[in-house]
Amino acid sequence: MAQKTKIELKMGVATREAFGQELLELGRENKDVVVCDADLSKSTMTAYFAKEFPERFFECGIAEANMVGIGAGLASAGKIAFVSSFSCFVLNKGFEQLRVGVAYPHTNLKIVGTHSGISIGEDGPSQMSVEDISLACSLPGLIVLAPADEVCTRKLVRLAAGHAGPVFIRTGRPKVPIIYNGDQTFEIGKAVEVLEGSDVTIMANGLLVAEAVKAAELLDAEGVSARVLDLFSVKPLDREAIARAARETGAIVVAEEHLVDSGLGVRVAQAVAESCPCPMEFIGLETYAESGSPDGLLDKYGLRAANLVDAARKVISRKRA
Amino acid sequence: MTRTNNVEQLQAIARTIRRHIIEMIAEAKSGHPGGSLSAVELLVTLYFDVMRHDPAQPHWAGRDRFLLSKGHAAPVLYSIMAEAGYTPVDQLNTLRKLGSIYQGHPDRRFIPALEASTGSLGEGISLAIGMGLAAKLDGSDSRTYVMVGDGEIQEGQIWESAMFAGYHKVDNIVAIVDYNRIQLDGFVKDIMDVEPIAAKWLSFNWNVIELDGHDIPAIQKAFHDAAQTKGKPTVLIAHTIKGKGVSFMENNPKFHGVAPTAAERDAALKEIG
Ligand SMILES: Cc1ncc(C[n+]2csc(CCOP(=O)(O)OP(=O)(O)O)c2C)c(N)n1
Ligand SMILES: [Mg+2]
Numbered sequence: 001m002a003q004k005t006k007i008e009l010k011m012g013v014a015t016r017e018a019f020g021q022e023l024l025e026l027g028r029e030n031k032d033v034v035v036c037d038a039d040l041s042k043s044t045m046t047a048y049f050a051k052e053f054p055e056r057f058f059e060c061g062i063a064e065a066n067m068v069g070i071g072a073g074l075a076s077a078g079k080i081a082f083v084s085s086f087s088c089f090v091l092n093k094g095f096e097q098l099r100v101g102v103a104y105p106h107t108n109l110k111i112v113g114t115h116s117g118i119s120i121g122e123d124g125p126s127q128m129s130v131e132d133i134s135l136a137c138s139l140p141g142l143i144v145l146a147p148a149d150e151v152c153t154r155k156l157v158r159l160a161a162g163h164a165g166p167v168f169i170r171t172g173r174p175k176v177p178i179i180y181n182g183d184q185t186f187e188i189g190k191a192v193e194v195l196e197g198s199d200v201t202i203m204a205n206g207l208l209v210a211e212a213v214k215a216a217e218l219l220d221a222e223g224v225s226a227r228v229l230d231l232f233s234v235k236p237l238d239r240e241a242i243a244r245a246a247r248e249t250g251a252i253v254v255a256e257e258h259l260v261d262s263g264l265g266v267r268v269a270q271a272v273a274e275s276c277p278c279p280m281e282f283i284g285l286e287t288y289a290e291s292g293s294p295d296g297l298l299d300k301y302g303l304r305a306a307n308l309v310d311a312a313r314k315v316i317s318r319k320r321a
Numbered sequence: 322m323t324r325t326n327n328v329e330q331l332q333a334i335a336r337t338i339r340r341h342i343i344e345m346i347a348e349a350k351s352g353h354p355g356g357s358l359s360a361v362e363l364l365v366t367l368y369f370d371v372m373r374h375d376p377a378q379p380h381w382a383g384r385d386r387f388l389l390s391k392g393h394a395a396p397v398l399y400s401i402m403a404e405a406g407y408t409p410v411d412q413l414n415t416l417r418k419l420g421s422i423y424q425g426h427p428d429r430r431f432i433p434a435l436e437a438s439t440g441s442l443g444e445g446i447s448l449a450i451g452m453g454l455a456a457k458l459d460g461s462d463s464r465t466y467v468m469v470g471d472g473e474i475q476e477g478q479i480w481e482s483a484m485f486a487g488y489h490k491v492d493n494i495v496a497i498v499d500y501n502r503i504q505l506d507g508f509v510k511d512i513m514d515v516e517p518i519a520a521k522w523l524s525f526n527w528n529v530i531e532l533d534g535h536d537i538p539a540i541q542k543a544f545h546d547a548a549q550t551k552g553k554p555t556v557l558i559a560h561t562i563k564g565k566g567v568s569f570m571e572n573n574p575k576f577h578g579v580a581p582t583a584a585e586r587d588a589a590l591k592e593i594g
Contacts, residue, residue, distance in 0.1 A: 039472060039505045039512060047506075061475035061513030062442050062504065089441065093476075122351045122417040124425035126392060126440025290428070292419030300419065 004196050005220065007213050012178035015171035015206075016114040018150035020045020022157040023082060023112075027053050033161065034074050036060050036083045038067045043173075044084040044114045068094035068111070072101040075109040080161050087113025087129030087170055095135060102166050103139035110160045111136075111168045116146075117257030118301060119207060120173045124291035129170075134262035136168040137235045143188055144235040146170040146264075148209035151180035152232055159188060170206065172257075174294050177210040179230070191238035197227030200312045201245035201252050203268055205231050207303075208255040208283070214305035219312055226312060234264055242268055243275035251315040252280045255308055260284025279318035281311040322406045326370045328537045334404065335365045335537075339566045339593045341400035341413050347586035349417040352425070355576040356470060357397040359501040359534070359561040366540045367466060368401050376406035379434035383463055386452055388437045390445020391470035391499065392426040393578070398435075399423050407434045436465075443476025445469060446496055450486050453494040453554075464548065468497040472504025475513050480525070486554040487526030495547045496527075496556045499534065501563035503574050522556045534559030566593055 012018075027033045027049050036058045041047040050057040058074075060067035064085050071083035083090060090113050091098070102109050116129045136144045143163065147153040153171060160167040179194060186192065194209065195216050202212040209230045216226040227249055229241060246252060252272060254265035265282040272280060289301055298304055325331060338361050346352035364387075368374070372385040389398045396416065403410040408422060415421035422431040426440030437448050449467035456463040469479065486494060500518065502509050509515055522529045528550045532539045540559075547555035563577070564570030567589040570581075581589055 037506075039475075041506050043505075059506065059512050062472050063475045063477060063513075065477055092441070093443075122349065122425050124417075124428060124440065126426045126428075126438065290419070290431075291417045291421065291425040296419045 004194070006217065007179065007195065009177035009210055009213060011175055012150045014173060014175050015147055015150060015153040016045050016173060018153035019112055019114070019157055019169070019171050020048045022154040024048040024052060026157065026161055027056065030080065031056070032078070032080050034058070034079045034081050036067045036071050036081065038062055038064045038085045038089065040085050043086070044112070046084050064089045064093035065097050068097035069101055071109050072097065072107045075107050080110070082110045082112055084112040084114065086115040086127055087132040088127060091129065091132045091135050099139060103142050106141050106165055108164060109166050111166070112171060113168065114171045115173045116170045117172060117206065118285065118289040118297045119257060119294040121294040121297060122291050125288040128289060130259050130285050130288065131262065132170055133234055133256070133258045133264060137267065141165060142235065143167040145188070145232055146205040146234055147232050148206055148230055149176055149179045151178060151182060151184060152186060155186045156232065159186065163188065172207055176207050179209055179213065186232065189233050189236040189238060191233065191241040192230040193227065193241070194230050195226065195228040197225040198249055199225045199251070200316050201227040201229055201249045202255060202308055202312065203229045203231050203242070203245070203252060204255040205234065205264060206257050208257055211303065211305045211308055212255060215308035215312065218305060218309050224312065224316065231264060231268070234267065237267055237271055239271045239275065242271045246272050246276040246278045250278050251319045252278060253283065253308060253311045253315055254280065255283035255303070257303055258284055260286060279315045281315040283307055283311055322376055323369055326541065331365055331369060331537050334369055335361045336593055337404060338365060338397065338400045340590055341403070342396045343567070343581060343586055343589045343593065345396055345400070345413045345416040345423070346580045347583065348414040350580050351417060352396055352580055353393040353578050354570055354581065355503065355563040355573070356391060356394040356499065356501065358565045358567065358570065359563045360394055360397045360468060360499050361565065362535045362537055363468070363497055363499070363540055363559055364397055364401050366537055366544070368405050370541060371544045372466070379407060383461055385463055386436045386465045388439065388445045388449055388465070388467040389427055390439055390467050391442065391473050392439030395423070395425065395427050398427060402434065408432060442470065442473040443478040446479060446482035446486070449494045449496070450482055450491050453491045456493055463493070465494045466497065467494065468499055470504065471498055471500045471502060471509050471515055472512070474498060474515055483522065483525040483527065490552050491554050492551050494554050495544070496554065498556060498558050499561055500558055501561045503563045503572070503577060505577055507574050519558055522558070526553060528553040528555040529558060530555060531558045531560065534561035535565055568592060
């Protein structure tokens, strides 16, 4: 296989948009697919499905806990049920229902959160989901996926529908660059090596994957070879790919649009500690953010390629020390 | 701060508030005009006539409190707090911009005079009950007011709080339902109807007052009657028009969460006068 060291990033649609489109396709293919939303269908993009299949769409109103319960009931009765809202509302308000109604009995429910992270922008922290990975990963048996682009989102929505068991998919509000060709395959529990590299590995998911790709290019100009791993499968993690990266590059940066002390980074750190300990740096949020433009917030809260480059330099210097 | 029970003066303040709402949301290019405009008369009457409060001492223990449970209507609250003297009027147009105290939803980290950080619907009445219970423990006659949306009352927590307040006779709180008949995805009746709304609150042992939420004398009377009611919490079912005061926004679900364009802003300001 030719060395992958560069990707031309082109803007694609938002991951929530890709979710809405793929959900409609699934609905066309399988009449057992049913969808619940909680007064946000025009934002979560389940509106596409609702319009074509009104009899299989259940508008639950502003009542997320009830929606999760109804979804669990639909799933228990044999439907391929998707419930969707902003990540913060479906996970935070629906958490107890996810725990006892979904995770504990291993109910086949698909939960899709949109508007995750701080890149929702102006609405501010009450609508920004920065704890969802943490909450979702705390539930035994729940698969947790965070796609970086539209290609990955489409395939993960399909994977989720075909998987026997509960799945959470985390999507975002803004348009994001396309990382993958249409023929890229994805597997639950398997990372994708987006770029090859030998000096350091940047592990990321969601919109930080594009930043990692940009960071790798900047590092390349400094003579640093950075590997980029897309850990879209937060749970289960690809512990093999992580151990390999630790062994082969000896330095790891983890970057995520989530609270840094309870998200992807700490899970990767555990996997590294248990396999091949090496210096690590973590990029993420220290606390709740604020209102602002998505770009302004990503700059202010340090979720940019430049921040990843700094972290890479730092972690490499620790390796040599 | 102006304090007045003069209806014309309150109406004049309401016009100023409507202008602020339109201007600040247009400038921000995002935000929620509809549910801000529907609440103007109710909140102007509360802040400039009914409530006992002092912008110079926002943390005075004996103050009456207001919580905007439907936090997305922040522009109406910000405009009123600014006109009352809590926060700068000349910064209203920084709404939703990085660093602004006027965050997308009420945020106590930026405006400590706010009684609650809101934006996740369904939570305000519980908080108000806690404040009401604390006032009773302290022997204070402070009263707490909380506004919820009609879509918002689909949340289960609303009915948990309603049951608690009715059973425990938390008579120093007033809930205001901004009954504008529209939520985010469309009309409430098409999403999950909340009717029969008065019967629901009655059956939870609340004192229920239905009124026109744009009629200032009716609002004054309702708050007065609420204060006289002992042994029961009061809920105002305020019949309002979403987008009130701007013809092309009135009763139009589109303007729940869409900012006016520059041309729409100018047309709206002209209409408000
Ligand atoms: C728990 C929760 N779920 C969903 C939302 C997203 N949301 C914001 S406003 C809104 C509609 C609110 O409608 P309503 O309560 O009728 O308010 P109003 O008409 O007064 O604007 C929704 C669903 C939210 N803020 N909180
Ligand atoms: Mg409403």
